[in-house]
Amino acid sequence: MTTPPSELPERYDPAAAEARWQGIWDAEKAFHAEPVARDGEVVVIPDRPKAYVLEMLPYPSGEIHMGHVKNYTMGDVVAHHRRRTGHVVFHPMGYDAFGLPAENAAIRTGEPPAEVTARNIAAIRTQLKRLGFSIDWDVEISTADPGYYHWTQWIFLRFLEKGLVERREAAVNWCPKDQTVLANEQVVDGLCERCKAPVELRQLPQWFLRITDYAQALLDDMDLLVDWPERVLTMQRNWIGRSVGARVEFGLDDGSATIPVFTTRPDTLHGATFFLVAPEHPMVPRLIEGRPEQAEVTAYVGTAARTPLAERSSAERTKTGVFTGRHVINPVNGEPIPVWVADYVLMDYGTGAIMAVPGHDARDFQFATTFGLPIRRVIAEEGVEADAPLVEAMTDPGRLVNSDVLDGMAVEEAKATMCAWLAERDLGDATVGFRLRDWLISRQRYWGAPIPVVNCPECGVVPVPDDQLPVLLPHIDDYAPKGQSPLASATEWLHTTCPACGGAATRETDTMDTFVDSSWYFLRYTAPHLSNAPFSREITDYWLPVDQYIGGVEHAILHLLYARFFTKVLHDLGLVGTREPFARLFTQGMIHHQGAKMSKSRGNVVPPDDIINRFGADTLRLYILFMGPAADDAEWSDSGVEGQRRFLDRVWRLVMALPGDGAGERPTPDELAGDDAALALVRKAEATVDKVSQDIGERFSFHTAISAIQELVNHATRDAGDGTLDTPAGHRALHHAARTTVSLLFPFAPHIASELWERMGGGERLWEEPWPAADPAFLVADTVTIVVQVNGKLRDRIEVAPGMADDALLEMALALPKVEAALGGAEIKRKIVVPGKLVNLVVARP
C-alpha cells in the first residue's frame, strides 16, 4: 500500500491517537501494580487474585524484531484480559543486558559496553512504548546494572555456601574465535552456537553450578507444570536423559584398586569380554606406569585430546582404541578381561569407564570386531541356541543364557536379580545415570557479572563478604580477548586483600554466563530497587509463580531449565516459597519471511517500526496475532497486514456512523421482541463475547478471537448499511454491537479501541472497564438448524424452534421432498435424532 492515509476526517489517524493514548497511560501509571518491595516500606498484600504475566526479557540489541512484537503482544492481550477480569496484574519488562554483542562492539570501537548497552536499552524501550504495551514501567530492570548484579553475585555466594558451586579443572568446550569457554548447551553440532567456529576441548580450571544435584527434582517437578507444552517437557526430559542401571566395581588385576562402571544392562555382565576407559580417565597414567604400552597409550590420549569434539562424538566414526596391557576382574565370574583406552568412552558421563558387552551393544560389537576381541552371547531370542554366533549386536528382548544363576530369566528380571546379587557382595548397586552435565558458568569475558571471589595464595578461594558486594566491573581500556578475561588487565582492581587473612590476593577475573542473570530476573521485578536484599519473601510469595510465561521455544532447554534449577535452590534455601517459577508456559512460533526465518544476513527482515509508521501499532499487533495459531511458525505477508488495517478502518466507520439515538445499556430480550434483525445482532454480540473470552482466557487462540470480532463487525456493518436496523430497537442493537466490538478489541488494538470508546462517551479508562460478560438469555437461539441426513449424507436442512420433540422433527424431516427423493421409497431401518443438531435416516443400501 503506497497511498498515504487520506486527510478525510472519517479516516482513523493512528499516529496521533497512539501517541495521545500512550501519553495518557504513562501519566496515569495505568499499568502499575502493587505490591513491590521497597526499602523501609510496610507491605500490604492485596486480597484480590493476582496474575503475573511475563514474557521473556529481550536482549537489548537496539532493535526489536517481529518475534518480540508477537511475544509481547500475546502477553499484553493476556494482561489486559486478566486486568479487566478482576485480577491484580503484574506485567513487567527488563533487559538481559550482559553478553557478547556489546562486548564485541566494544572490541571494534573501543566504546565501553556499558555505554553501548545503555543506548540500546533506550532504543528498545522507545520501540516497545510505540507498540503501546501495558507494561509496568516502574519496575523495569537491567541485568547489567550494579543494583541487579549485586544480587546475582549474592545468590552465587549462597550457592557457594550450599556446596552447589565447584571450581575444577575440566575438559571444557573452548571457542577459539570468541576466546571463551562455552556451556554444553551452547555447543550445537560441535560448533559454537554464536559464531559457528568449531569447538575445541581444553583442560582448564572452571566454575560450575551443580545442576546435576537437581536432575531428579527437575524431572519430578514436571508434574507441577501441567500447562507446559508437551514438546518442551520432552526436550527437557531428553536433555536430562535419565537412565536406570547399576554401578559395578571391577577390581584391577593386581588388586591395587577398583574401577567403577555405570551400565544400564547389568543383566549382561556375564557377556563383558573387555573393559574400556576414557582417555581422560584419571586411572590411565597409573595403569600404564612403566609398562611397555606406556608410550603408545600416552600418544593415543594426546591424539584424543586434540580431536575436535564434533568428530570425536560422531557415531559413524570407526572405533579407535589402544590396549593398556592391564586387566580387570569381572566380579560375576572372576574372569580377567583386558583394559583398553577408547575415545568413544566419555569421561563426563557415568564413571568414565565401561564394561564392554559386544554381544549386546552395537558400539562394543564394532570395537570387538575391529580389534579381534571375543564376543559372547548372553541373551537368546525364543528358539535360538544359547551358543548361536552373533553377526551383530543383539539388543532385542530374550532369555538370559551363559549367565549362571540368571539363565532362563527375562531381561528385566535378570537386571533386578543382578543388582541384588551385586549389592549383597558389596560389588555394586542399582543406580541412576543422567545425561545432564553440571553447568559451566565461568566466561573469560568482560561484560558479565564478576564472580565474587578472591584467590588467596594462603587461603585459596575466598568468597567476597556480602557487605563488600557488588564486585563492580572495573574500567578497562582494551576489551580484546587474550585467552583470559580482559578483567585481568585492570591491575588496580585485580590486586586486593584476602577477606580471610588480609594478605595480598587477586580477584577472580572470570565473569558469569548471562544465563545466570536471567535465571532469577522474574524475582527481582518484585523488588527492583530494594537495596538490602534481592527480593522480599513476603512479596514473591504473593506474585510467584508466574501465572503465564511466554517466549520462544529456542529457550526450551537452556533458560527454562536454568530458571527452574535456580528456583528450586532458592526454595531449598528458604528464600522463595515456590519450587517452580513458571506455572504455565506458552511457546510461540517464529515469524518467517520469504520462506525463511527473518535475519539480517538474509536481508528479509521487516522492521516493526516501518509497519507502525505505515499502518499504526494496532494494525501490527492485530496482524501478528491473526497470522495463525500463536504456537506455530507463520509467514509474513504485507497484504495480510493491509487486511487488518482495512478491518480497523471498518470498525472506525461503524462507530463513527452510529445513529444519534440508541446509546446506553445492553437492551433486554423484551425490548427487542419482534425486531428480528436487532435481536440477531445482539445475539451475535453476546456470542462473540463468549467466544473471545474463551479464546483469550482459556485457549490462547488469538487468531480465532480476532476472526470472531471480525464476524461481529461484518454482521453489524452489513445490517447497518442496508437499513434493516433502522428502528429504535435496531439502533440500540447497533450501539450495543459497536460498544461490544470496541471493548473486545481493546486488548488487541488498545489505541483505536480507547479512542472509539471515548468518542462513544465511555471515558478514558477502558483499561479498567470490566470485561464484558455475555447475557445467557441471548446465547440460546430462538431457532436452530437441523441437518437432515439419509445414510449419513446431508440432504436438507430445517429451521425449527429449539427443544422440538424428536417425533415432530422426524415427521418434518420425512415430509421434505429432497429427503423423500433420497429415500426412494426404501424401508427406513433406523432413525437417529440428535436434539438440536440433526436427523439421520438409515435405509438399506440399494
Add this chain to the structure above:
RNA sequence: GCCGGAGUGGCGGAACUGGUAGACGCGGGGGACUUAAAAUCCCCGGCCCUUCGGGGCGUGCGGGUUCGAGUCCCGCCUCCGGCACCA
C-alpha cells in the same frame, strides 16, 4: 535409532465434546460508484459432472469402529522439532 508435534481450497487457517468441512483473512474473478484511479460497497470462488432441479467425489495413504469420522482405533507415508558413540 529413540522421543515429541503436524499433514484440510491458490495461500494462512476454522471446525473446541464424533454430528452442516472450508468460518475469518489474503490472493483471484465479476459488478456498482468515479472523467479516471484510489478508497468503499455488492456478488462469485474445493474438485468433477449436470437436462441447472441437482448428483458424485473430497481433510497425506490403506484399512477399521460407528447411523455418522478432519476428529476415535490399527498399519503406513511425508514434513518439522528435540536427543543420539550417554554405556
